[in-house]
Amino acid sequence: MAEELKPDICIIGGGPAGIAVAIAAANAEVPVVLVEGSEMGGVNVAAAVPSKALVAAASRYESLRVGPAFGVTGAPLQVNLGKVHDHLRSATEAVAANGSAERLTALGATVVKAQARFVDGHTVVAGDTTIRAKHFVIATGAKPVIPDVPGLGEVDYLTFETIFDATRKMGHLIVLGADRYGLEIAQAYTRLGIDATVIDDGPALADEDPELAALVLERLRAEGIRVRDRTRILGVARRRGGIRATVAASAGSEGEEIPVDGTH
Incomplete structure (x- = not known):
């Protein structure tokens, strides 16, 4: 069913920047709509958070590996990549919860899960929703660019x-x-x-x-x-x-x- 929204602010992009603006607006009781066509959190949740969790796991292993040089020894070290993956997922889920659609909705923001497109300078259409806002914030993120390598x-x-x-x-x-x-x-x-x-x-x-x-x-x-x-x-x-x-x-x-x- 078609819906028309008229918020003060419409944010396009549910990455860290878009989520931060939506939370600030909602906390200030400013009518705000956030439009995201993919996963909330964007590349921050998809890549940045798990990469830092991976680095943390690797750093911990490295510290244990060089322990004998300091006179600290223990059982033979082993890496269980499945459990490392569980660690990455746990860290990602914890961060994602802070910027979820459910949390933003609870704060008073409206979240529209669809691709956005401008139809004029003051109107965006996202799925079946038309959004006419006083102000727009474009906070679209990044996607991997595949290099042009033969094969x-x-x-x-x-x-x-x-x-x-x-x-x-x-x-x-x-x-x-x-x-x-x-x-x-x-x-x-x-x-x-x-x-x-x-x-x-x-x-x-x-x-x-x-x-x-x-x-x-x-x-x-x-x-x-x-x-x-x-x-x-x-x-x-x-x-x-x-x-x-x-x-x-x-x-x-x-x-x-x-x-x-x-x-x-």
């Missing part, structure tokens, strides 16, 4: 939104992109006993201070992470037991190829 569409790959669903130990993780997010994932899984190779056609940590980036990369390589930056990716293909990324042997090289085999 990538023919293999099963993970994104920043799906990698945290893994419940079985991966043999060798290939990460495309040596920014802070890619390196964070590689370090966390390496500390949990999973081999990782990071490939980027540009410099690693390109947006960071070069001297500081060099120190970070030195530490990551010392932990066993293979970082192939300034390396052109020629293609990706299936292989028995996993995938194979083919890279150029050196920057600007022609005809020279090196295979990098992984399971994911």
